[in-house]
Structure formats: C-alpha cells, structure tokens
Amino acid sequence: MPARVIVVTSGKGGVGKTTSTANIAAALAKFGKKVVAVDADVGLRNLDVIMGLENRVVFNFIDVIEKTCKLSQALVKDKRVPGLYLLPAAQTRTKDAVNPQQMIELCEELKPDFDFILLDCPAGIEGGFKNAAAGADEALVVTTPEIPAVRDADRIIGMLESMGKSPIRLIINRLRPNMVQDGDMLAKDDILDVLSIDLIGVVPEDEGVIRATNNGEPMTMTLDSPAAHAYLNIAERLLGNDVPLMDLESYTSRGFFSWIKKLFKRRTRQY
C-alpha cells in the first residue's frame, strides 16, 4: 500500500509543528512503520536539528526537485530507529524555490517506499503552506490553548477543507492542566467547540520537550516524559487503534506527573 501523506500545519508559528512531526515520525517508526519526515519549511529548516540528524545532511529536497541528486541520496536514515528517515529542507533557499506541482511529484516518488510521509509545514497561510499541503491527503493541525493560535488554526482548517484534505485532525499542544483548572487557559472542550474537528491528541506542556530539542533526540525515542506518551498515543491513533485520551485536566501538576510516571513504567515494558 502506498504511503499515507500527512501535512503537519498550524497557521500560527512556534506552536509545535516541528516538534510534533519529529515525535510522531519517531513513534510511528517505533511501531514498525517506515516513515519519512519531510522538512517542507524551506529556508528555516530545523527538523534535522530536532531529530538530531543535522550533521548527516548532505543534500536536501530542493536538490531532488532540481535533479541535482537522486532522492535516495538526499534521504537521511536515522540510525537509532529502523525505518525512520528525514528529507531535509534547503537552508539557503527561499520558499519560492518549490511549487505545489513539484511537491506533489516528490510525494509520489516517496510513496511506494514508505508507510507514512509526514510534511513539516512552515507557519503562515501563504505559498510555503500551500506547497507543503499540496502533496498531502490528510492533515494534522497543531494549536496551543491560546486564542490567537486557535483562530489561526481555524483559518488553516478552512483552507485545508477547501483543498479537500481529509481527515483533518487536531493536536492541542502545550496544555497546562493546572492553568486550565484555574480558568487561565482554554480547555480542550472550548477549543473543540470552536474548531469542530476531531481531536487526535493533547500534548501537555513538558520540560522534556525542550531538553529533547536541545539534545536532538525526539522524546518518543526515549519515552520518559508525558509529552512523549502523548505523541505515542497520537501515533497509535493514526494507526487506527482506539486509545483513550489521557485525562490531563483532572490532575493537578504534581499528581499528574506522578500518574504519568506510573503509566510509563507500565508502557515502557511493552515495547
């Protein structure tokens, strides 16, 4: 079966698209799938850094499009997890270097060799987003629990709908259960009420993300944090498994973390 092509997008910048792409890709690979994460954020590449593959990048996908190299030469294989690949972006080019048609062709070329193609999209609603989205069938929209991010997500969802992407599912990132409890942060249900699309996962605010980013290792590879757990759940749901949502909101921060740790002890043994 050819790969499922999923664009990871948000509208607003800095809400966790790249973090989500890297972690979901690593999680899917962990579940035995063959996955390529494509850094479609041309000119601002950082998926390679977050995945810890920066030093292995030789060619990038613009080189592939312009036929400077073969696709297989540009793909970077992650040695830590079998089946995980990165197709890096060009740092020195701008977003006009690609057009939607080329992006579609690139995805077609990747499809036979993979189970999943995840496209890490640039922020915004302009060309860069449209290019990245062009090649995708499905979409994951990332938002944080803040009004501006939710509004931008709404806008992006409208555009994805009119492009015929389906399903379009939502990731709520950086949720702080204790702030929601105090009424200082939008709750999951408030966001779903506005966006009216399916939720695929809620990722808590987690220091582990920042640590992992700086260490260049997606957390789902190491499994030691609540966010990693959330991303593994998202990957499972992408695979069609029915995993209940973590009930983040009923835990205050300390209780919540110890609860998560217990869960992890249980889970880590499974894999």
Next chain:
Amino acid sequence: MKIPAILSRFKKPDAKITFERTYYGIKFFLPESLSDDDLLRTLAGIHAGVYKLPENEGLALDFQNRACSGKLILKLLAGLVWRNGVKIVAWLSSNPDTKKLFALSGLNIVEPAQEINNLKHAAEKTLDSVDNNNEVINEYPGWKIIYNSVRGGQRIETEGDVLLWGHLNAGAEVIAGGSVIVAGKLHGLVHAGAFGRNDVFIWAGIFETPQVRIANKLCYADKQSTTGWLKTVLITLENGSPLIREDKFINSRMEEK
C-alpha cells in the same frame, strides 16, 4: 446652489471643497487633488454652523475618484461625524475600490431617494412588470443557506438573505444585502443590509461578537455592557438606531435547564 463665501477661506490654489444644496441637505464635493491631511484640516476648519442642518436633513460627501483608505474613513468618522454630530446620509464615490470600502464599512453609498411619491410610482411599475414578465421574479436574490461553520478568513457575500446553519467563527464575515441568521455562535462579523436596506435583521443563536453592522450602522459590543451577550438575540434597526433584543423564548428555556 453653491456657497462660495465660506469656501474662499479654505481654498487652495488648485483645490477647494465646494457645496451644493440638495433636497436632502448639503452635498460636499471633495476634490481628489487635496491630500488626505489637507482634506481633514479643511473640513475641521469649516464653521460649525454649516453642519447645523434641519432635523430631517443630512450631509452627503462626494469623494469623486479619490482612493480612500480605511484610516481616512475612521478619521472622518471621529473628527466630523462623532465629534460634531454631523449626520452623513451618503458616502459617494466614483472609484470602485472606495465604493466597495464604504459599503463594507457599513456606510450608505447612494444618495437618499428623491421623493416618496416617485418611490411609490417605481414600486407600482415593478409590480406591473412582475405580472407581465416572470423573469423579474428571479431578481429577488433569495436565501443563501450554508450548512457548515464559516471559518476565519472565509467570507460569504450575497445580495440576499443568509441562513448559516453553523457557527460564524472569529475572523469570518457574512456580508448580506438582506437579513442574516446565524444558528450557532456569532463570533465573526455580520453586515446585514450591506447595500442600504434597513428593514433587515440579524438573529444569532449565541451572541459573542465585538462588532455588528446593520444597514449603515456600526455597533460595538462587549461582554460588560451589551445586553444579550452569550445569549440568543435579535438585532434590528428601530427608528434608525440599532436595537438588540434577547430572544426570551429561547433564553428562558436554556436557563430552565
């Protein structure tokens, strides 16, 4: 009839504002060659007496072919309309972009109809032609029914009425010549009667938007002071002023729950 005496004081070598007495009040001709700043300065300098019109009269501003910005409109509203209480009955322009901007800002873009008698006459005529010619019936723009939420950045524009069977999200717009019903939450912008009709209404399942436009009125709303906030409401024009009513039939049932 021109009023040159007042003008001479503000006139510039190549550009001056001229007035004309009309059946509905006064019409100002604003020459394109005046810069926005000069225009504002000149208008501000005009003797307040000029703006004192009989109650049923108003002022029309003719911008000719000037490309107006939203900023200029706001400055005019703030400096002329809101400060001096000048009633502007029409914002006229021959520039298509400007005209559109005026219409979208909820401003009246045509001069008031000349005489009630003429209007009646016209109405009778249309009725006659309806009898003779079925095609005329199709000119009634009718309802536009939308069965999904309208999202930020999306815009519905129609000459007729709109039934939105969903939410109108923040950043989304519905511009209708007729009335607008938003069955779900009203977060975005609605302009009912966008082309000048004022026999229109807005009905919202849950009212939660900072601004509503109806005919040539622009109304601000907020949770502290606006009746019907977060409730089901009906908004109409009453004697030319916007009126918001809570839909007590629905709201009382919601409270019972």
